[in-house]
Amino acid sequence: MNAATARREDRRCATFLAVVVCVGLGYTTTALEMDWRTSSGLIGPGFFPVVLGVGIVACAGTVLARILFRLRFRPHGPTKDAEDGGVPDSPWVVTMLALVVLMVLFVVFLQPLGAVIGSALFMLATLQVLNPGRQAANAVLSLMLPVGLYLLLEILLGAGLPPGPIPV
Amino acid sequence: MDVFDNLLLGMEQVLTPSNLWLLFLGVVIGMVVGVMPGLGPCAGIAILLPLTLGLDPTGAVMMLAAIYYGAMYGGTITSVLVNTPGESATVASTFDGYPMARAGRAGPALVLAAGASFVAGTIGVVLISVAAPTAARLATSLGPAELFLIVLAGMLTIVAVTGGNRLLGVLSALLGFALATVGPDIGSGTQRFTFGSPELINGIDFIPVAIGLFGIGEILWCVYGGEHRQEVHHFSVRGLMQNLWPSASERMEARWATLRGSLLGFGIGMVPGAGATVASLMSYSTEKSISKTPERFGKGAVPGLVGPEAANNGASTGAMVPLLTLGIPGSASTAVLLAGFLVWGLQPGPRLLEENPEFAWGLIASMFLGNVVLVVVNIFAIPVFASMAKVPMRVLSPVVVVVCVLGAYVTNGSIVEVGIMVGCGVLGFFMKRFGMSPAALVTRWSSARSRRRPCGRR
Numbered sequence: 315m316n317a318a319t320a321r322r323e324d325r326r327c328a329t330f331l332a333v334v335v336c337v338g339l340g341y342t343t344t345a346l347e348m349d350w351r352t353s354s355g356l357i358g359p360g361f362f363p364v365v366l367g368v369g370i371v372a373c374a375g376t377v378l379a380r381i382l383f384r385l386r387f388r389p390h391g392p393t394k395d396a397e398d399g400g401v402p403d404s405p406w407v408v409t410m411l412a413l414v415v416l417m418v419l420f421v422v423f424l425q426p427l428g429a430v431i432g433s434a435l436f437m438l439a440t441l442q443v444l445n446p447g448r449q450a451a452n453a454v455l456s457l458m459l460p461v462g463l464y465l466l467l468e469i470l471l472g473a474g475l476p477p478g479p480i481p482v
Numbered sequence: 483m484d485v486f487d488n489l490l491l492g493m494e495q496v497l498t499p500s501n502l503w504l505l506f507l508g509v510v511i512g513m514v515v516g517v518m519p520g521l522g523p524c525a526g527i528a529i530l531l532p533l534t535l536g537l538d539p540t541g542a543v544m545m546l547a548a549i550y551y552g553a554m555y556g557g558t559i560t561s562v563l564v565n566t567p568g569e570s571a572t573v574a575s576t577f578d579g580y581p582m583a584r585a586g587r588a589g590p591a592l593v594l595a596a597g598a599s600f601v602a603g604t605i606g607v608v609l610i611s612v613a614a615p616t617a618a619r620l621a622t623s624l625g626p627a628e629l630f631l632i633v634l635a636g637m638l639t640i641v642a643v644t645g646g647n648r649l650l651g652v653l654s655a656l657l658g659f660a661l662a663t664v665g666p667d668i669g670s671g672t673q674r675f676t677f678g679s680p681e682l683i684n685g686i687d688f689i690p691v692a693i694g695l696f697g698i699g700e701i702l703w704c705v706y707g708g709e710h711r712q713e714v715h716h717f718s719v720r721g722l723m724q725n726l727w728p729s730a731s732e733r734m735e736a737r738w739a740t741l742r743g744s745l746l747g748f749g750i751g752m753v754p755g756a757g758a759t760v761a762s763l764m765s766y767s768t769e770k771s772i773s774k775t776p777e778r779f780g781k782g783a784v785p786g787l788v789g790p791e792a793a794n795n796g797a798s799t800g801a802m803v804p805l806l807t808l809g810i811p812g813s814a815s816t817a818v819l820l821a822g823f824l825v826w827g828l829q830p831g832p833r834l835l836e837e838n839p840e841f842a843w844g845l846i847a848s849m850f851l852g853n854v855v856l857v858v859v860n861i862f863a864i865p866v867f868a869s870m871a872k873v874p875m876r877v878l879s880p881v882v883v884v885v886c887v888l889g890a891y892v893t894n895g896s897i898v899e900v901g902i903m904v905g906c907g908v909l910g911f912f913m914k915r916f917g918m919s920p921a922a923l924v925t926r927w928s929s930a931r932s933r934r935r936p937c938g939r940r
Contacts, residue, residue: 330916334653341660344675352670359667359674366660373653410705413879414908417698420887421900429891433884440880444710459881463888472536473892 319403324381331378335371342367412443428478429468433460485611488839492847495540495840504541505848508548509855515549516556517867518878523553523815524921525700528692529882531822532889539826540841544848546822550815551849554758554798555599555856558791559867562591571758571794574766578779578786585782589726589864594736594784595791596860602744602792603853606799609748610846614835617752617807621832633810637926647917654919658926661686681898688821688928690890690903695920696814697886698903699910701879706911710876726864732784739769739785743792750793751800757813758797765793799849806830806842810929814921817928824928 345367348360404410420436427435437456445452467473496505515526527549534542557572562579575595582591624632637655664675665685676682704710728736743765750761769789770779779786804810809830811817823830828841835842860867890903910920 327916330912341675348672348674349670356669359670359672363660363663363674366656366663369656370653370660373649373656377647377649377653404706404708406706406708406711409710410702410911413702413705413883414904417883417887417904417907420883421897421904424887424891424900425897429888433888436887437880437884440883441877444705444876444879445874455877455881459884463884467533467888467892473532474895475888475892476897 321385324385328378328381331374334374335378338367338370338374342371409443413440416440425476426478428480429475430460430464430480431478488843489611489847491839492843495844496544496848496851501541501544504537504545505548505852506855508545509552509852509859512549512552513556513867516553517559518873522557523550524818525696526553527815527818529697529885529889531689532893539828540844542826543822543845546819547845547849548852550819551603551795551798551852552856554794555860556867558595559592562595563588563868571762574762574790575787577766578783581782582787586725590728590732591787592864593726593861594728594732594788596857598736598740598743598788598792599795600853600857601740602747602795603799604850605744606748606796607846607850610799610802613803614807617803618832618835621807632808633929650918651922654913654922655926658923659930662927662930681896686902687894687899689893690899691906692818692821692924693886693890694903694906695910695924697882698907699914699920701882702907702911703914704875705879710879735784736788739789740792742768743789744796747793747796748800751797752803757801758794761793761797762790765789806834807832811925814924817925820928
């Protein structure tokens with residue numbers, strides 16, 4: 315990893331850890347509103363959450379401080395924290411984000427569209443992104459898998475999938 | 483004599499047509515999951531957990547355990563054939579398994595690995611039959627302070643062995659504990675962090691979180707790493723069938739390495755947090771250090787393949803000891819298994835063997851029968867599973883996502899939980915991306931949940 319990539323990676327890691335610190339602070343603040351002790355003198359509902367919240371903020375804050383220190387004072391120093399993360403730069407970020415967006419849409423429309431139609435549309439759209447140029451194969455797979463899962467989960471196991479517009 | 487009686491009791495539970503069918507199905511599904519790129523036992527158990535909800539508890543848990551050790555072996559197939567371990571525990575199998583495959587000895591390598599897994603699994607079942615009651619007796623004499631220390635030691639061990647930045651490992655474990663605090667406080671009944679949501683009144687269900695962290699998180703990580711664009715590995719399945727059996731000298735070479743790996747693996751597996759990865763790597767270095775021809779290691783040495791393979795399976799069985807007797811999951815996979823037990827209202831701990839002997843001994847007996855099924859399926863269906871390793875990630879990814887989403891939905895029929903699953907998938911991706919450990923989060927969370935209350939569904 316060259317120095318510029320390492321710095322970029324450090325900044326991303328710092329952003330992530332800053333979010334974790336904020337979440338930890340929010341968790342701790344909420345926990346502080348709970349009782350530390352019950353009326354009978356036992357440990358209250360707020361005790362462990364406060365301990366955990368402080369621990370989360372301390373751990374994330376320490377690593378964050380170390381990265382910020384390195385970015386500020388040792389721009390060409392070692393980049394261990396960043397390297398621990400593995401793949402620093404990937405050309406597939408947009409593809410991954412597209413997959414996340416499609417997943418969110420799948421979840422949002424799962425109940426209105428039902429399991430079979432929702433899954434088939436999600437499969438078709440995702441395969442267009444990940445496996446382009448094979449329309450026929452994608453269409454067959456997009457149809458076969460949801461129907462197969464429907465037969466397994468709904469008909470065989472009676473699991474209760476969302477029916478959507480298909481009458482069950 | 484007690485042990486023999488207990489095993490007979492367990493066999494009685496297992497030897498029903500429906501349970502044997504579930505065992506067979508679990509092993510086959512586990513192997514399919516294991517050979518799929520990017521999916522390991524954790525993701526496999528988590529994704530398939532909802533599918534067992536319609537089954538009876540003993541059968542369901544047996545099936546989940548079978549998926550667990552089936553997936554552990556499935557990872558070996560890809561390690562040997564395409565140099566791609568299904569999960570970290572089978573990394574050591576690539577060191578000598580893949581060179582054997584490249585030298586035209588893929589068939590013997592897979593048969594030797596299957597044999598080593600079988601021997602380790604069988605030795606493991608004998609040892610667990612002795613160790614589990616002893617550990618349970620010991621555990622009943624422990625007080626809260628001792629149990630706290632054991633849990634703490636487990637937490638520190640898993641943080642130490644997850645590699646990378648240890649502070650980030652501790653942070654992952656703390657996040658796991660924090661997630662477990664959502665829901666009612668065990669002492670006062672006060673609702674914590676539910677923010678008035680009826681969906682969170684009983685806390686966050688384990689299944690969507692596990693599916694999200696290991697299933698969705700893994701898929702996002704694979705796509706981020708460009709695995710969906712990688713070429714499919716090609717190897718000759720026909721060639722595999724023509725040269726399947728190991729030679730007499732290879733079998734001789736495998737004997738003692740298998741035995742050493744089995745014992746070492748079981749011992750390490752019993753330590754909470756150490757797990758199969760440490761066991762297999764330790765076995766590899768042990769075999770290399772005691773070998774008269776260490777220069778052959780890395781070039782297709784049989785002990786370098788069977789030792790880690792036996793250790794891997796021995797550790798999987800050994801990890802059941804703290805799980806069943808203390809309720810402490812030794813690894814991420816056993817944490818998901820623990821969740822499966824809790825789903826069925828079974829509380830692992832010192833009293834499990836006394837209060838639920840049919841279940842506990844049935845599970846142990848099923849592990850022996852599962853190993854028999856595993857070795858038979860392995861040897862006769864190697865070409866079938868080898869063909870599955872050719873499924874490209876670009877096709878597999880959407881299939882896994884659909885199975886995850888529908889699996890999370892059918893658990894409780896809640897769309898909120900499906901949303902939580904997707905959120906946990908994104909969290910799992912970021913955790914891997916920035917060196918945190920989803921495994922540490924899940925093991926600590928399931929430990930904390932198992933000590934709060936069983937979330938029995940029936």
